[in-house]
Amino acid sequence: MAALTPIVLSRAGVDISTLTAAGATGDTFPAGTNVYLRVKNGNAAACTVTFTPPAGGAKYGQTVAPWVPAAVAATTGDKIFGPFPADVFGDANGNVNVTYSVTATVTVQVYQAA
DSSP states (O other): OOEOOOOOEEEEOOTTTTTTETTTOEEEEOOTTTEEEEEEOOSOOOOOEEOOOTTTOOOGGGGOOBOOSBOOOOOOOOOOOOBBBBHHHOOSSSEEEEEOOOTTTTEEEEEEEE
């Protein structure tokens, strides 16, 4: 898994054209109520994204099932997911764990609102 570093959004604007290849075994990024993951799919197949909270990591020690939102459409799909509150999605290191059903030609970027 690759550790993704958020780009902080600001009034000055940010270059959203720079994305990183999705990790073959998934990625991690810091959890937060102002953190979002962008997934852009250039693959011929739809890309299912799965966010897996830690077992027993939610409030009161509850386990939250993995979140599998609607797939990112094939070839031209481009979606932003989030936010990811630390008390639900954060693992022992405060990171969100995400995997992708396909990774070839799938790119990602994490954004953090200032």
